[in-house]
Every structure is written in structure tokens, then in C-alpha cells.
Amino acid sequence: MTPLLELENLEVVYHHVATAIQGVSLRVSPGSIVALLGTNGAGKTTTLRAISGFLGADDAQIVGGRVMFEGVAVTGRPPHDLARRGLVLVPERDKVFETLTVQENLRALVPGRAGRDGARPPVTLEQVFHYFPVLAGRSRQLAGYLSGGERQMLALATALLCRPRVLLVDELSFGLAPLVVETLMTLVGRLRDELGLAVLLVEQNAGAALAVADSGYVMEHGRVVFDGTVERLLAHEDVREFYLGVGQRAGRKRYTEVKQYQRRRRWF
């Protein structure tokens, strides 16, 4: 199956000086959820911003590699253009318009004119409310009064109305209670199953992400160090130990007790 979204050896440099990611390659197939895991500072969010075109605001730039979307190179295209093509980002923070009501939030996006997104089936408000019934009940409230979980739902819903082919989700579990995370992950799974969406899920919470994902990549220090199907990831001792906290090795339970080089050598 040809991948919907493909990164080839992407390199990103901040402030013309500091390399953040180097040689990151990954693929997202149609109708699949791909988890992108890694600790803080591994380059997950940078990767996501590079895909969605949001690097400029942070004074970063892509200096190597390319981003292919539906077989077209879209490296360095502006975010609004990517969103219209169907590559839609759900950002980590500041994702809802707080002084607009929920309904206004959902209607804020510019309706796509016939053209690039004409071929994709439209998403109606009814559909959105079907997936997010909570929002239907709160449609006249200001988005600033929503709870964290409801904001995340609103952000997903807004993204959904952009008729995405690939949803890029940054830290769905950011600051949310475990039960809420579970609900949201299930929702993302339903979006894949029922609407055929592909999702790139950037997550710290590996357990929650791998519960719905089809495959995953593990990043460390700006590189992809391990990848494969969920089964392969779950079977890997280091992933189990460092990201799921269920390691089997006696005598070292904590991340910090491991000498870095041991871990790195095994992954390379």
C-alpha cells in the first residue's frame, strides 16, 4: 500500500544553528493510526511542526529531506495550504478560540472552495456531534469555559470539519485524566474505523497511544531509533520498560538507572 504521508530523511535546524531532528523518515498509510513516541526533547513535536508547516514561527527551518503527501512533495508549504489539502494539525496548546462559542469555533474555519478538497466527502456538523455529543450540549457556551478534555474534543471536532485525510495530533493526553485520555483515544480509533482517517499520534503516554495505534515509531535525540507494528513495539523490552513501566529486568526499575550507551547501542 502506498503511504499517504511519507517523511524522507527530514532535518530541522532551529535559529540557523541548533539541529533538532536529523534524518527522520516515517510513513503513514491510509486508514491507520501511527504513534510517534519519545521522551521530552526527542524531536516529536518538531517533526510534527515540520510536517504541518508551523516551523517558521519558532525560527526553525527544514534543511534536508522532504515531506510527501499523496505522492506530492509538500515540504515547506504554508499551514493553511496543507490544511486544505487534508493534512490537519491538532496542536498541543492554544487549540480553541476561547472567546468564541463552541458553535462559532466549529464554524470558524473557512469553508473549502471547490478544488483540492472537493473530492473529499464533506463532514457535517451532525456527524461531528455524533462523535462528540458533549459538544452538542454546550454549543452555545464560550470555548474558554470548557474543561481540558472538552477542549481537546472541540479541537478534534474542528479539525474533523476540515475534512482531513491525515490528522496530526500533538499530545492528545496533554494534562488530561487517564479516563478522559482513554475516551479520546477510543474516539480517535472510531474516526479511523468509521471515516477511514489516517492519524499521526504524537504521544508521551505510550500505553494509551499503543492501545489504539496500528504501528509506531520511537524517537530519541532527534532520530527514529525503533519502529514497527504495535505488537513489535509492545514486545520490545526497552519500550516496555521505559514507556510502559512494566520492565522485567530485575534490579533496574528506573529510567535513570540505565546507562545511556547501553540503551542506545541496542537500538542502533
Next chain:
Amino acid sequence: MAFGGGYFKTTYAADLALVDTRLRRVTLGLLILALLGLPRFASSFVLDLVTQTALAAVGALALNLLTGLAGQISLGHAGFIAAGAFTTAILVENRVPSPLVALPAAALVGAALGVIVGIPALRLKGLYLALGTLALHHVVLYACGEFQNHWGANTGVSIPPPRLGPWVLKGTVAWYYTLTAIAALVLILCVNLQRSRAGRAWMAIRDREIAAESVGIDVARYKVLAFVWSSALTSVAGALFAYERAFVSVEAFGFFLAIEYIAMVIIGGLGSALGAVLGAAFVTLLPYGIDAGVASLRVPGGAEYYLFPLKFGAFGLLMAAFLVFEPQGLVGIWRRVRNWVALWPLRYRPLRSAS
């Protein structure tokens, strides 16, 4: 910028030193020698340009404290300069022409104005603050205009050259040395302010006010303090301006002056003392540069009349272009050069390795 090695400081004295490496010491020494020896080689026109730059640098450094470090935009800078200049003028009118009185008095007036503006400014942010400080500018200029109309001659007040005992400060060279030395002192003061508790508090407030408050920084106090430092220094710059021009008139302190100072700190690079000095030099010298450019075009007689408005256009255009293509300011260029040298032969700093 060094990574993986370099200079390590082993004593507190070394950590506090402003100029810490031999290369820097040598560079600074050469710069001082060059500035000291300049009157021997340069024409008085060049000296005058450096003097003006030094004077502008004092104001720009002061504004940089407020806008660059504390993150509070101020369109009232020309008002503070006018306050300093007119303090001097009022003292001169009352037969107290000594700079030993006028400069501290200007600083006090500036500091008082800083408190007056700073306290209401605590409640203002962004565009509202800009408008509030703009209002201050108009109030100060109105008061100065009233003074000028009632006590001074209608066109302005002449200021005698400053006199310290038997010595009279007169002539291009004397002014050059005086103002360059004062600018150097203010530069050291500003760099040290930036390295001190107050400077760190200002930068914290600029970056994230709530986080600053949560680590125990009294935001209100430090904001007012930023206004006080900035306006006091600016007023001193205004007093120096009055002495150097030997004439004070309200017309010199229009809104354009405030914009020029804002342009200096932005073009130089916000939050950097070096940037403020570079920006002051850039904005001061740019009109002369454009003049020289126009003169070298050698257009026939009448056309120069039309080139005159073009100069203002070119000034604005150059500034806009600068902001678009070099948002980090002149200091950004300097940093890039420094990084390039430090990283050569690499182009980018490599990925952090897990050593």
C-alpha cells in the same frame, strides 16, 4: 556558544568579569585606543557623527531597559527626553547652568515621571500601554510648550556651554570625548543592570509574567523600577542633548523622535545592549548615508528638489526591509557570524549526544 569545551570559570571574580577572555580584552583595548585616537585622524564631521551616535546610544540603551528587557513598549520616550532637556532649560533660566546640578535634577525628574507613568502602566498591556505612554508624551510636550511660551523666548531657550569650575566644555573634540565616555558608562551600567537581579526579573516578566510572579518576583515593583531606570537615564540623555545642541525647543521632541528610538532598539535587536548601540549608530547614520548616496548620483540641478522627499521614503523603506529580513536586528547578524565562526567547518550544531 561554545559546546563541548572552552573556558571554564574557576573563581567568582572570573564569573563576574565583564570581559573574560584574552581575545575580548585585546579587542576592547583596541577599540578604546581607536576611540581615543580618532580625533587625530578623523575630520570634525566624522567626530560629530560619533558624538551624535553616542548621545543616541544613551537614549537607546535606556529604552532597551524598558522595552527590550522588561518588555513594556513605550511611545513616550521623546517625552522623557524632552523632560530632561527642559529641566536643564528651566534651571538655566533660573541662573543655575551647572551640569552638576542639571544632570542629577534631570535624572530625578525623569525618575519621578517614571513612577507617574509606571504605576498606571501596571494595568496596561500591549496596545493600551503604547497609547498610555503616547498620552504621556503629549502631556509632557504640552507642559514644555507652556514653559517655552511663557518664560523662554517663543522659539526656544538657549543653553550656555556647560562649565565645570574654570573648564568650559566646548568644541567638537571635547564633546566627542565627553559623550563617548558617558555613553560607555551608561553601556556598562546597562549591561550590569541586565546581569543583576533586576535585569533577570525584567526578562522573566517579559517572557512570562505569571511564571515570574510564581517564583517570587514582585511584578509591580520591578515594572515600575524598569520605568524609573529607563526614564531617569533617558532624561539624562535629554539634558545632555540640551547642552550639546545649546538650544532647547519643543519642536525637537516630536513623535518622530520617539519612533526613531523605538526603531533603534528594534533594528539593533531587542533586549541586547550591544544591539541598542548598533541600532543607535544605524538610525543616526542612515540619513547621512542616504544623503551621500543621493549626492553621488550627481543628478542635474533641479531634480535634487524632488529627491528630498525620497530620502524620507528611503528611510522608512530601509527600516521596513530591515524588520522583514532581519527580525533579530543587527545583533542577529552578529550572532550568526559568531556562530558561523564557532561552528566552522560545520554549518549547524550537531544533535545533542548522550555523553
